[in-house]
Amino acid sequence: MFAYIVKRLISGFLVVTLVSMAVFALFWYGPSSPAKPICDREQGVRCIPERLVAYEKSLGYDNPIYTEYGKFVKGIFVGREIAFRTDVYQCDAPCLGLSYNTKQPVTHELVSRLPATISVAVGGAFLYLLLGVPIGVAAARRRGSVADKALVSSFLFLSSIPYYLFALLTWLYLTVLWEAPVVSDVGYFSPFSDGPLKWFGGLFLAWVALGIFGCTQYTRYTRGAMVEALSEDYIRTAKAKGLPARTVVYRHGLRAALVPVVTIFGIDFGSLLAGTIFTERIFEIQGIGYWSLQAVGNKDLPVVAATTLFSAVMLIFSNLIVDVVYSFLDPRVRLS
Amino acid sequence: MTSTVPSSTPGSDSTIGRTEGPILVVEDLTVTFPTEDGPVSAVQGLSYSVEMGKTLGIVGESGSGKSVSSMAVLGLHDAKSSQITGSIRIDGTEVVGLSENRFRKLRGNTVSMIFQDALAALHPFYKIGAQLAEAYQVHHPNASDRDARRKAIEMLDRVGIPQPDSRVDDFPHQFSGGMRQRAMIAMGLINDPSLLIADEPTTALDVTVQAQILDLLQDLQREFNSAVIIITHDLGVIAEMADDVLVMYAGRCVEYGTTKEILTHPEMPYTWGLLSSIPDISASTDARLIPIPGNPPSLFSPPTGCAFHPRCGFKDKVPGRLCYDKMPELATGSGRVEHLKRCHLANPDAIYRAEVLPEIAPDLVEEIR
Amino acid sequence: MTQDPNAEAQIAPSEVGANAADTGERQTTGPVDGAVGVQEDGYSDHEVAVASNFEGHTASRLDPDAEPVLEVENLKMYFPVKSSGLLRRTIGHVQAVDGISFQVPRGGSLGLVGESGCGKSTTGRLITRLYDPTGGSMMFEGKDLAQISQREMKPYRRDVQMIFQDPYTSLNPRHTVGAIVGAPLSVHKIVPKNKILGRVQELLEVVGLNPEHYNRYPNEFSGGQRQRIGIARALTLNPKLLVADEPVSALDVSIQAQVVNLLQDLQKEFDIAFLFIAHDLAIVRHFCPEVAVMYLGKIVEIADRETLYSHSHHPYTQALISAVPDVKQAAIGGRRERIRLEGDVPSPINPPSGCRFRTRCSYAQEICARVEPPLLQIGWRHKVACHFAGELGAHPATPVTTELLGVDDQGTPTGTAATPLMTGPGYEPEWYDLKTKQLTSA
Numbered sequence A: 001m002f003a004y005i006v007k008r009l010i011s012g013f014l015v016v017t018l019v020s021m022a023v024f025a026l027f028w029y030g031p032s033s034p035a036k037p038i039c040d041r042e043q044g045v046r047c048i049p050e051r052l053v054a055y056e057k058s059l060g061y062d063n064p065i066y067t068e069y070g071k072f073v074k075g076i077f078v079g080r081e082i083a084f085r086t087d088v089y090q091c092d093a094p095c096l097g098l099s100y101n102t103k104q105p106v107t108h109e110l111v112s113r114l115p116a117t118i119s120v121a122v123g124g125a126f127l128y129l130l131l132g133v134p135i136g137v138a139a140a141r142r143r144g145s146v147a148d149k150a151l152v153s154s155f156l157f158l159s160s161i162p163y164y165l166f167a168l169l170t171w172l173y174l175t176v177l178w179e180a181p182v183v184s185d186v187g188y189f190s191p192f193s194d195g196p197l198k199w200f201g202g203l204f205l206a207w208v209a210l211g212i213f214g215c216t217q218y219t220r221y222t223r224g225a226m227v228e229a230l231s232e233d234y235i236r237t238a239k240a241k242g243l244p245a246r247t248v249v250y251r252h253g254l255r256a257a258l259v260p261v262v263t264i265f266g267i268d269f270g271s272l273l274a275g276t277i278f279t280e281r282i283f284e285i286q287g288i289g290y291w292s293l294q295a296v297g298n299k300d301l302p303v304v305a306a307t308t309l310f311s312a313v314m315l316i317f318s319n320l321i322v323d324v325v326y327s328f329l330d331p332r333v334r335l336s
Numbered sequence B: 001m002t003s004t005v006p007s008s009t010p011g012s013d014s015t016i017g018r019t020e021g022p023i024l025v026v027e028d029l030t031v032t033f034p035t036e037d038g039p040v041s042a043v044q045g046l047s048y049s050v051e052m053g054k055t056l057g058i059v060g061e062s063g064s065g066k067s068v069s070s071m072a073v074l075g076l077h078d079a080k081s082s083q084i085t086g087s088i089r090i091d092g093t094e095v096v097g098l099s100e101n102r103f104r105k106l107r108g109n110t111v112s113m114i115f116q117d118a119l120a121a122l123h124p125f126y127k128i129g130a131q132l133a134e135a136y137q138v139h140h141p142n143a144s145d146r147d148a149r150r151k152a153i154e155m156l157d158r159v160g161i162p163q164p165d166s167r168v169d170d171f172p173h174q175f176s177g178g179m180r181q182r183a184m185i186a187m188g189l190i191n192d193p194s195l196l197i198a199d200e201p202t203t204a205l206d207v208t209v210q211a212q213i214l215d216l217l218q219d220l221q222r223e224f225n226s227a228v229i230i231i232t233h234d235l236g237v238i239a240e241m242a243d244d245v246l247v248m249y250a251g252r253c254v255e256y257g258t259t260k261e262i263l264t265h266p267e268m269p270y271t272w273g274l275l276s277s278i279p280d281i282s283a284s285t286d287a288r289l290i291p292i293p294g295n296p297p298s299l300f301s302p303p304t305g306c307a308f309h310p311r312c313g314f315k316d317k318v319p320g321r322l323c324y325d326k327m328p329e330l331a332t333g334s335g336r337v338e339h340l341k342r343c344h345l346a347n348p349d350a351i352y353r354a355e356v357l358p359e360i361a362p363d364l365v366e367e368i369r
Numbered sequence C: 001m002t003q004d005p006n007a008e009a010q011i012a013p014s015e016v017g018a019n020a021a022d023t024g025e026r027q028t029t030g031p032v033d034g035a036v037g038v039q040e041d042g043y044s045d046h047e048v049a050v051a052s053n054f055e056g057h058t059a060s061r062l063d064p065d066a067e068p069v070l071e072v073e074n075l076k077m078y079f080p081v082k083s084s085g086l087l088r089r090t091i092g093h094v095q096a097v098d099g100i101s102f103q104v105p106r107g108g109s110l111g112l113v114g115e116s117g118c119g120k121s122t123t124g125r126l127i128t129r130l131y132d133p134t135g136g137s138m139m140f141e142g143k144d145l146a147q148i149s150q151r152e153m154k155p156y157r158r159d160v161q162m163i164f165q166d167p168y169t170s171l172n173p174r175h176t177v178g179a180i181v182g183a184p185l186s187v188h189k190i191v192p193k194n195k196i197l198g199r200v201q202e203l204l205e206v207v208g209l210n211p212e213h214y215n216r217y218p219n220e221f222s223g224g225q226r227q228r229i230g231i232a233r234a235l236t237l238n239p240k241l242l243v244a245d246e247p248v249s250a251l252d253v254s255i256q257a258q259v260v261n262l263l264q265d266l267q268k269e270f271d272i273a274f275l276f277i278a279h280d281l282a283i284v285r286h287f288c289p290e291v292a293v294m295y296l297g298k299i300v301e302i303a304d305r306e307t308l309y310s311h312s313h314h315p316y317t318q319a320l321i322s323a324v325p326d327v328k329q330a331a332i333g334g335r336r337e338r339i340r341l342e343g344d345v346p347s348p349i350n351p352p353s354g355c356r357f358r359t360r361c362s363y364a365q366e367i368c369a370r371v372e373p374p375l376l377q378i379g380w381r382h383k384v385a386c387h388f389a390g391e392l393g394a395h396p397a398t399p400v401t402t403e404l405l406g407v408d409d410q411g412t413p414t415g416t417a418a419t420p421l422m423t424g425p426g427y428e429p430e431w432y433d434l435k436t437k438q439l440t441s442a
Ligand SMILES: Nc1ncnc2c1ncn2[C@@H]1O[C@H](COP(=O)(O)OP(=O)(O)OP(=O)(O)O)[C@@H](O)[C@H]1O
Pocket: C016, C017, C079, C080, C094, C095, C096, C097, C114, C115, C116, C117, C118, C119, C120, C121, C122, C123, C279, C348
């Protein structure tokens, strides 16, 4: 088990390394010079070729790619200094570069935006399960009934709407038309330290949109897994023991059905942690997703690279957790 | 054996105590499943009874309704997707139409059931011990977890699992096929049931393991003096285990009586077919197997008349088109008591001795009268 | 989907042990559903006609002079067991088949019986080269099938075919029966394209299926009929040897006899040799004039049917046979006295030393743990591997093998030279007589 985790961490680390190389190479060999965006950005002056060359030189783009990648990696572990032409900035470890926009270390901003993203992810994921699993179980128990059929088809309809549209409509209806009372009107997301009520108010809409949309999927997964579990022989055995229906359904049926659901949930939660672009954008939550969207718009390459890397780490990590949890849930699986 | 020819007395005597009469009486049981292609009558007009300390064997090929009928005894069919009529009395209590809550108290307690594929029938995620303990605690709500665990270990020991106090914490997949079936039996017997239904308990097992399991069942039956229903398609198992045997075909009883009587003087061509299609370990090897031609009938559109007629090689011996048009009644065999059969043949015993026996066991022709 | 029938075969059998359980369940719905469409066509009448018109052959008899079509010698298959650490080192081997030797006579049948996991299916798969053997030889038509490459094996695949246990998983559900049965013909390019259909229909007729049903899919057939399709596929290339791995185990009792009879008829018609693998001792006895009993990867006894079932000398064979329930017991009532075998088969990763059966054998003594009993010819067509070989109730008090092996009664070497033993796949005209402890001949 321990050996397995170590092995998975090593292979996860290798994947992260590869992703970082790929990201690095992508903007290195991009259609225009990687220094161009920062050069363009300078107030009031045009990015003349000489200026661009000076930027490239100060940022090391005249060196071979591997030396610069080496510096990048070193920066992650011990920090480094980064020069924009003549201005030198200190970037402490773990350094993922400086934002072209703010000239601040990317890591700082990443950390400062993490609470918002985590808040969205945890709340949304919580709703996935809180709504999806019980509805799925109820539907599976009434399989074939009118209620089940109505539920299945309405959820199918719901999940066929593109998510951004759904989120936009939620926003439109709840804030603009209904002016829902719990929603705080200013600034949208505020950290938990500013008071739980404000925090809650800022996130409420995002959770609702994410949760309702996501729970349709979880209802489907749960219903499917549950229908399968309830048709297993061991359910018949449980009934034959004389267990009450509730115990049969939950302790025997749901216990088995949860395994595939948890697997999908782990992966989903990982990608939520990596940032929910639409949700954060529509509900104006300054999380990592929103940030990466802005960075793409601003051609803030270090931020794009950092958020990409962050997503990769989150996904790999959640995959590992899923596998470990899986082996606890299903004793037949031995990690090796 | 009490006569179980469908009688018209409705089962209302739920106050009759134990000890008197058979532990299980099934009368005119019909189980119908409504399906998209129309209703399927998986079991029709089935009647039988089992007494304490006795074993009833139910044989028939797959789909003949063996499992469906015995699951009805435990009330395991979903009330919404099945329709059960007739009467099932367990220890005098009528259970057809019994409330779920009262029925639940009988399951695993007065009547318990063990299933064919123990790997699938045990929950893969719970330890063997936990599953046994659960079965105990549900009917002994006052038993502590410690007591239940001790009981589980005791039962595992009883069914011959080595080192029960450590194996009790194994998961089902860590047991071998034979051990799983033993664990299943331990679970079935943990509450001292009066009736144990074993649905093909040895079908997927090796002969050696099968012998162990059958020995175990027999020993335990003696010890607990419980009644046992053993469902199988192996007539050899029936011959060695059962006091009575009930042959099912297409959801109906086609022959019923004491094992000795049915297996030595079978009177229904389907039973003959079962006997002659399987070689036995001491038969002549020059004899050719006589298969039952064709396939079991579809329950959606069962054949008219005798359900077995499309596959029966003896229907010519019945005058007219009786076999095609009229379903035979379950009637007493040629002059013998304790023998019911569903066939139009007038002199089956003579045909059996003249035409069937010489094929399957020439050495027995003289021996059996 | 590949076109190679053997590639299909490779995925088809899946895990036989695991499947045995499934099929029981699936069968409860399978044949009935399948039969719906089939019966409406009057299909079963056709089958009835075939069954009764065929002037049936009875079980094949032993022909002692028949040339062997297959000679297996010292065949081994070890599956590596990997450790679970970072480096997946090989930490042991599953000795699934460990040095077995036997012959299959031309047009005859050899039965292979034994408990689950003893290596029967592995042996079958080795012979069809679905596995590459770890060691030993398999002589077929003067060629050692164990030595040749998979590519060189191709022409022999025509001659050596396999029938699988599970009629539900061994046929590709997306191919029509015609495509399944005809595939070997197109792969091996034996018959021109436009003749394939004719040949397919001929084969369907032979196995008792309606030839008009060539364009149906397997799910429209019942279990027994699917097994017939599997048999037709195996027959397509006129094989000389058929490895039948539990061909009737998954079938309903009433259907088993149909398939057994069909196999018997085909054997006579086309002079096919069978390696018949089954755990049902009665069926094997019925089908095979010669039977080998396996235990934990080794053959412990091999003999002609009469000897094996009535005069077996190995405690394991005796236990196996006594475990089979007998219908005739009904006349007497109750259960027969039987030899109780305790416990389960030990792990083939770490088999017991000496005689592998000793952990469950009631006759085991010191020598059994120390020295492995050789598979000794003790009769005209009878070999047994036991230090205390003898008929039930007449096992000798002292080991019979000591002189041959040069050991004393406890299995300690005495220093005297061991007699060279005949270990080949066939039988010698002279054998070691247990009573006289001399070489004897008929
Ligand atoms: N691919 C494989 N890798 C590792 N071990 C294997 C493999 N195939 C088979 N074995 C092992 O080899 C042994 C013999 O298996 P085999 O399938 O030949 O048994 P069998 O006699 O056919 O049993 P059954 O009656 O259950 O079909 C078993 O212990 C099995 O677990």
